[in-house]
Amino acid sequence: MTQALIYALTGVALFMLGVRACLMHQILLPRLLALNVSGAGVFLIFVSLAYRGESQSTDPIPHALVLTGLVVAISATALALALNRRLREMEHE
Amino acid sequence: LPDLILAALLLGLAWSALFSQDLKRGVVLFIAFGLLLAIVWARLHAPDLALAEAAIGAGLAGALLLVALRDETAAQGESARRSPVRRLSIDLLALGMTGLIGWALWSAMASQPGERLAQAAYEALESSGVSNPVTAVLLNYRAYDTLLELVVVLTAVLGVLVIGRERRGYRPAGPVFCGLVRWLVPLLILTAGYLLWVGAHAPGGAFQAGATLAAAAVVLRLAGHQSAGLPRGYALRWALAVGIGLFLLVGIGVTFNGGGFLQYPQAWSGGLILLIESAATVSIAAALALAYRGGRPDDWMPPADRGPGREVST
Numbered sequence: 001m002t003q004a005l006i007y008a009l010t011g012v013a014l015f016m017l018g019v020r021a022c023l024m025h026q027i028l029l030p031r032l033l034a035l036n037v038s039g040a041g042v043f044l045i046f047v048s049l050a051y052r053g054e055s056q057s058t059d060p061i062p063h064a065l066v067l068t069g070l071v072v073a074i075s076a077t078a079l080a081l082a083l084n085r086r087l088r089e090m091e092h093e
Numbered sequence: 094l095p096d097l098i099l100a101a102l103l104l105g106l107a108w109s110a111l112f113s114q115d116l117k118r119g120v121v122l123f124i125a126f127g128l129l130l131a132i133v134w135a136r137l138h139a140p141d142l143a144l145a146e147a148a149i150g151a152g153l154a155g156a157l158l159l160v161a162l163r164d165e166t167a168a169q170g171e172s173a174r175r176s177p178v179r180r181l182s183i184d185l186l187a188l189g190m191t192g193l194i195g196w197a198l199w200s201a202m203a204s205q206p207g208e209r210l211a212q213a214a215y216e217a218l219e220s221s222g223v224s225n226p227v228t229a230v231l232l233n234y235r236a237y238d239t240l241l242e243l244v245v246v247l248t249a250v251l252g253v254l255v256i257g258r259e260r261r262g263y264r265p266a267g268p269v270f271c272g273l274v275r276w277l278v279p280l281l282i283l284t285a286g287y288l289l290w291v292g293a294h295a296p297g298g299a300f301q302a303g304a305t306l307a308a309a310a311v312v313l314r315l316a317g318h319q320s321a322g323l324p325r326g327y328a329l330r331w332a333l334a335v336g337i338g339l340f341l342l343v344g345i346g347v348t349f350n351g352g353g354f355l356q357y358p359q360a361w362s363g364g365l366i367l368l369i370e371s372a373a374t375v376s377i378a379a380a381l382a383l384a385y386r387g388g389r390p391d392d393w394m395p396p397a398d399r400g401p402g403r404e405v406s407t
Contacts, residue, residue, distance in 0.1 A: 086257050
């Protein structure tokens with residue numbers, strides 16, 4: 001239980017770190033990093049709740065959800081980066 | 094104890110990645126953060142996630158972000174500070190939310206575990222056609238989720254295509270890098286095929302395989318192949334759409350057999366899952382590689398608009 005608890009608390013801290021950084025920064029790229037970090041925090045909470053000790057098998061459902069989440073996160077990041085690039089181009093025009 | 098050290102490292106890396114003054118440094122630290130997270134997934138007995146995180150979270154996200162750094166040269170340095178009042182209120186908000194989430198987490202962990210979905214998942218594993226529980230959840234019990242996820246990926250890449258044109262390619266690489274590419278790319282393709290096949294009974298699957306293929310595309314593009322190994326014209330469109338297309342066809346096809354949408358007949362489920370996963374691998378790899386190219390390929394443009402092609406850009 002303690003191992004899961006350590007990682008769950010780390011997940012909470014990461015999430016808050018991400019939210020705080022996202023609100024503090026004003027440029028888009030660091031904000032994107034911050035969003036990704038807070039997403040990682042959420043994943044960490046999920047997976048640590050799925051974990052129950054060395055001996056027992058883990059819960060596959062949160063794992064599947066997090067796997068989906070990872071792919072969605074990278075897609076969203078790619079789209080946001082493309083938007084950011086277009087915005088920069090428009091600033092230069 | 095190793096968990097405490099890992100957790101502390103994770104937090105430290107995240108902090109320094111997010112609040113470093115230099116954007117480039119932040120991105121590199123973020124990649125390191127992703128790799129460390131992959132180790133954490135392995136510690137938590139989630140090998141599927143460890144593979145996916147190493148390939149997607151650390152590898153591809155890092156590649157995308159590093160390329161995107163090129164756009165940010167102008168805005169560097171003048172990160173305007175928020176006023177003290179706003180900073181304080183942001184901190185207070187963050188603290189309050191931490192308390193709330195911590196409390197919710199506490200009550201979730203302290204409560205008696207009731208009937209777990211996990212048990213149902215393990216009991217039905219025999220009839221799912223695969224023996225890796227995560228793959229069973231993704232492609233059998235909750236196939237809807239995965240179908241819609243592919244839709245999300247396609248939508249995102251369509252957005253990327255609409256917004257702009259692709260970045261300029263790189264100069265052809267020197268002999269040393271070319272030699273590396275000659276070994277690395279076939280090896281990556283082989284690994285992707287293995288991950289796809291092994292996903293039925295061990296950690297692996299379509300997402301990990303797709304990400305590995307996309308990594309091969311990134312390597313190719315860095316070596317000066319502007320198309321990143323993607324086909325041209327219509328073949329590329331088909332590659333993007335085949336994952337969803339085949340998924341839907343199978344889903345509708347099995348309804349003729351008397352089942353519901355995406356309810357595979359038990360005898361076929363193993364083969365059908367492999368078929369869907371192969372198509373999904375192609376689509377995910379094409380989408381991610383296209384996202385790395387950063388927009389519409391040059392050969393989709395009308396001839397008058399074609400870019401300067403392979404120009405110097407390092």
